[in-house]
Amino acid sequence: MRMIYILLMAASLALISGCINPLIPTTTPSPSPIPTKTIEPEVSANLSVGYLKVFAVVLDGINYTMTETHPSIFVYRFMDGVGSKTIYVDENSSVLKVVAQNYTIRYKNPLPTIQYPLIKGQRWYYLSPITVTYENRSVDGQTTVNGTVERFENVTIFNNTTYQTAVVKQTTVTSYNIDKTNYSVSNESTLWYGQDVGLIKSYTISKIYVENSLDQISDRQQEIIEFKQQDQSQ
Numbered sequence: 001m002r003m004i005y006i007l008l009m010a011a012s013l014a015l016i017s018g019c020i021n022p023l024i025p026t027t028t029p030s031p032s033p034i035p036t037k038t039i040e041p042e043v044s045a046n047l048s049v050g051y052l053k054v055f056a057v058v059l060d061g062i063n064y065t066m067t068e069t070h071p072s073i074f075v076y077r078f079m080d081g082v083g084s085k086t087i088y089v090d091e092n093s094s095v096l097k098v099v100a101q102n103y104t105i106r107y108k109n110p111l112p113t114i115q116y117p118l119i120k121g122q123r124w125y126y127l128s129p130i131t132v133t134y135e136n137r138s139v140d141g142q143t144t145v146n147g148t149v150e151r152f153e154n155v156t157i158f159n160n161t162t163y164q165t166a167v168v169k170q171t172t173v174t175s176y177n178i179d180k181t182n183y184s185v186s187n188e189s190t191l192w193y194g195q196d197v198g199l200i201k202s203y204t205i206s207k208i209y210v211e212n213s214l215d216q217i218s219d220r221q222q223e224i225i226e227f228k229q230q231d232q233s234q
Helices: 002-016
Strands: 051-057 062-072 077-079 082-087 093-100 104-111 123-134 135-157 162-178 181-194 198-210 213-228
Touching: 135 181
Parallel strands: none
Antiparallel strands: 051 062, 051 213, 062 077, 077 082, 082 093, 093 104, 104 123, 123 135, 135 162, 162 181, 181 198, 198 213
């Protein structure tokens, strides 16, 4: 049972870590027919290969740190006190699979990475069948993502650095049928994306269901405490 819960959480939380959230805009604000000098806010981030992020994480009251790196154009890596997770992307930066010590998640429809610039009112929806391999067996399921850019706000984080952020509300649902039992997890997330840095903090409430009955609730929050870009002059 514990392994099933790990797989459910992993498949969904993989989509809200770092900069690999599958955001596909389906609507964007229409330009006003009347000329105006008002400039609508937007957030963009161009993170180069070689960057490093360190997050302070609190999961159900337990504190730990997580590092995020981008060692090559097709690889993102996350490490914490429990282990590591590597995310592989294709030439379009769409997510192909997630590999950890004891499981692998493959997405039949590669998940597009975040679509910058983020603009207020931007919405997206995505569905992908998935295959999870663990303990010498494979399980099929699916993941759906539904979100919107709700607002913009300034956020002050480590070293008193203030970023203009796009605040995203996103719900990710992953479901499997394992041994004729239906499992699903719903992650309801608030995500703050900062100008030129990407994801800087998040708060997620996770609800695990067994046969459509609520079985477990947990919460997870993270905030960036270190950020380094590779020196492009070298």
